[in-house]
Amino acid sequence: MTDEKSEATPDKPVYRKTPPATPAVQAWLDGDVPREGLATADEQETADLWARINQEAETLRQRHTPIHVQSRILSSLPATPTVRDEVKEEGGFKLSTTAAAIGGIAILAIGALIGFMLVN
Amino acid sequence: MNYTSHVTTTAPSPAPQIDQADADQEIITRVLAGSKDAFGILIQRYSDPLYRHALGMTGSPDVAEDILQASFIKAYQHLGEVRGRFDAWVFRIVANSCKDWLKNIRRTHVSYEEDDQPSSFSTPEEEMDRNELRTDLEYALARLPESLREAFVMKHVEGRSYEEMAVLLETTVGALKMRVHRAREALQALLEEKYA
Numbered sequence: 014m015t016d017e018k019s020e021a022t023p024d025k026p027v028y029r030k031t032p033p034a035t036p037a038v039q040a041w042l043d044g045d046v047p048r049e050g051l052a053t054a055d056e057q058e059t060a061d062l063w064a065r066i067n068q069e070a071e072t073l074r075q076r077h078t079p080i081h082v083q084s085r086i087l088s089s090l091p092a093t094p095t096v097r098d099e100v101k102e103e104g105g106f107k108l109s110t111t112a113a114a115i116g117g118i119a120i121l122a123i124g125a126l127i128g129f130m131l132v133n
Numbered sequence: 134m135n136y137t138s139h140v141t142t143t144a145p146s147p148a149p150q151i152d153q154a155d156a157d158q159e160i161i162t163r164v165l166a167g168s169k170d171a172f173g174i175l176i177q178r179y180s181d182p183l184y185r186h187a188l189g190m191t192g193s194p195d196v197a198e199d200i201l202q203a204s205f206i207k208a209y210q211h212l213g214e215v216r217g218r219f220d221a222w223v224f225r226i227v228a229n230s231c232k233d234w235l236k237n238i239r240r241t242h243v244s245y246e247e248d249d250q251p252s253s254f255s256t257p258e259e260e261m262d263r264n265e266l267r268t269d270l271e272y273a274l275a276r277l278p279e280s281l282r283e284a285f286v287m288k289h290v291e292g293r294s295y296e297e298m299a300v301l302l303e304t305t306v307g308a309l310k311m312r313v314h315r316a317r318e319a320l321q322a323l324l325e326e327k328y329a
Binding site: 074078086090094 | 164165169170172173176177180181184185188189194198201202205206209210212213266267270289290291292295310313314317318320321324325
């Protein structure tokens with residue numbers, strides 16, 4: 014279901030009332046500096062918020078693929094690992110026994126006809 | 134105030150994963166020689182990080198499972214076309230599938246409620262608080278542009294280094310730092326009114 018209001022707005026600048034995460038906070042989040050390097054109260058407040066967000070992100074990081082999924086994937090794999098070969102097989106020329114017999118008779122008949130014409 | 138970040142970086146080069154790539158290549162050779170079961174080793178090796186990526190991008194365990202399954206099947210079918218690292222190649226399949234899904238399905242709210250992973254919260258109050266933050270975080274993530282969401286999920290949820298992200302997404306560390314910083318600022322703007 015589509016909701017236009019919920020759609021992301023790529024690359025649009027966001028405006029807000031409070032100061033953004035400073036370069037110091039970003040550096041701390043990137044692991045480049047320790048939290049002690051955050052000097053101002055605003056930075057400490059922002060760091061508190063991010064500590065909570067990171068705690069939640071850490072929980073998500075512990076997620077594992079449900080056990081049944083791996084076996085489901087394995088059992089649903091096609092017989093051969095390459096598509097191109099399958100396409101060749103599916104789209105290639107197939108000759109049944111009957112068609113081969115009819116083709117052989119036709120070739121013999123044409124040969125006999127040509128031979129007859131050459132003789133006469 | 135326009136809060137767009139302007140961050141550059143001079144991060145060190147990533148450590149090569151030659152051993153892992155060689156091991157993957159051996160398995161690929163076995164699969165291409167007819168050992169279908171050997172592909173299970175690759176599934177086991179890479180399904181968790183790929184599942185987490187799909188889950189972080191879509192917010193739905195069911196969708197993440199479907200994307201994972203379709204991606205591994207596609208990888209298996211095209212295994213003979215792998216050039217370079219298998220993990221980077223299959224990651225791009227999953228990442229593109231996630232982006233395709235996001236383009237086709239616009240949702241107002243994403244939820245992990247169908248997930249059956251066990252809770253690790255110590256008290257009901259803590260679980261309630263964390264569930265609320267999680268829901269708000271998912272909602273905020275869903276409002277980010279795809280490129281920013283992808284960068285944030287890879288950095289904060291998957292815990293990847295910028296160098297690893299650069300390899301997987303075939304871009305520069307500086308560009309990715311910029312995306313992550315912008316994603317943080319956008320998320321902070323969405324969350325701070327309630328939590329700051």
